[in-house]
Amino acid sequence: MNGSNEKITPTQATVALVMTIIGVGIVTLPRVSAEEVQTPDIWISMLFSGGITFVVAFFITKLCLRFKGMTIYQFSPILVGKWAGLVFNLFIIMYFILVSGYQARSMAEVLRAYLLDKTPIEAVIIVYIAVGVYIVISGIYPIVKLLQIYFPVVLVFIFFMLGLSVTNVDLNNLRPVLGEGFKPVVNGIKPTTLSLAGIESFLILIAYMQRPQQAMKAAAVGIFIPLFLYILIVIAVIGSLTVNEVRQLTWPTIELVKSIEMKFLLLERFESFFIILWVITTFTSFIMNFYFASLGLSQVFKKAYKPFVYGLIPFIYLCAMYPEDINGVFKLADYIGNFAIIITVIIPVLFLIIAFIRRKRNAKN
Incomplete structure (x- = not known):
């Protein structure tokens, strides 16, 4: 079963989008955004980022609804020609492969730091x-x-987790609001927007929706849920640890979880439970990106789907093992972030403009 004839409901599309967006960002977003903003106003940057993501979702749904039942891999050659379409498609596939490798490596780094310190990272990634x-x-x-x-x-x-951390939050750590004006907020828009990357999945998912006309509604709900969760997480982390401390921590969300005490439940090392659940969230995002890359190769080369799934294993593994250390992982994340801007903004807008021009020209003819 390669999924090509399966249809998903708008609710399932929403869930898929939420689980694609929520992932590594849970543990990295507070630090990355704190480095750029350097004030407690990160949550304001998140609001602007959410607005930008909604606009991007609008362009993506408008584009895909012009080619109902077709993924971007199928309609890009129609829009820009066979060879240009091939280049765009391979570019998109490369992006999904890189994201898959980054997610696998990030997961392995967290497990090595907190749970499996003596297990070879290669073994964790392979499993x-x-x-x-x-x-x-x-x-x-x-x-x-x-x-x-x-x-x-x-x-x-x-x-x-957020409920248990409420007692650690000091509202003074979230003040003053806009104490240094809007410039820090603007600086934080890019990293916070990239934390919501995942809307590009609708370039493929809309083709499999039972009611594609509801795609924008599904996308809006799918963006709002992780946006709301990320804002709460940022407020909890900054309110508990302060901006300056968060900037110095590799995984500030996990450090927040470590500070949670649950004496009434007689449990210690609550971060172990958090990491297990976090691995699930990264895994769901990982399999979605893995699937998009495999499906893309299958549709581009018009071959069976399963061989490409197996064929991508070494490429994803090499991408995961490419960074030499944790700093290399963060540099890879920055590179993928720039990649995401092209995939989620530039290509959909360019394709939509081309589709509009071609439609006007055909109408005139």
């Missing part, structure tokens, strides 16, 4: 990819059904 292959090989519908199972579990756990 992670192997489990991903087991899911991805089945196609889009089984993947989405799995995400539906994980979705409520992840939401409940995140709210539970």
Whole structure:
């Protein structure tokens, strides 16, 4: 079952988008944004980023609804020609491969730092990819059904974590609001917007929706949920640790979780439970990007889907192992962020303009 004939509901599309966006950003967003903003106004940057992401979602849905039942891999050659379409498609596929490798490596780095310090990182990544292959090989519908199972579990756990951290939040750490004006807020728009990367998944998912006319509604809800969660996480982390301290921590969200005390539950090392749930969120995002890359190669070269799933294993592994250390992982994240701007903004807008011009020309003819 390669998923090509499966249809998903708007609700399932929303869940898929949420679980694609929520991932590594849970533990990295506070530090990355604090480095750029350097004030407690990160949550304001997040609001602007959410608005930008909604606009991007509008352009993506408008583009894909012009080619109902077709993914971007299928309609890009129609818009820009066979060879230019091939270049664009390979560019998009390369992006999904890089994101998959980055997510696998980030997961392995966190596990090595907090749980599996003596386990070779190569072994962790290989197991992670192997489990991903087991899911991805089945196609889009089984993947989405799995995400539906994980979705409520992840939401409940995140709210539970935030609820326990309320006692550690000092509102003075979130003041003053706009104390240094709007410039820090503007500086934080790029990193916070990139934390919401994942809307590009609708370039493929809309083709498999039962009611594609509801794609924009599904995208809006799918963006709002992670945006709301990220704002709460940033407020909790900054309010508990201060901006200056967050800038010095590699994984500030996990440090916040470590500070949580649950004497009434007789539990210690609550961060172990958090990391297990966080691995699930990164895994769901990982399998979606893995699937998009495999499907892209299948549709571009018009070959069977499953061989490409297996064929991508070494490429994802090499991308995951390319960074030499944790600093290299963060540099790879910056590179992927610039990549994401092209995939989610420039290409959809360019394609939509070309589609509009061609439609006007055809109408005139």
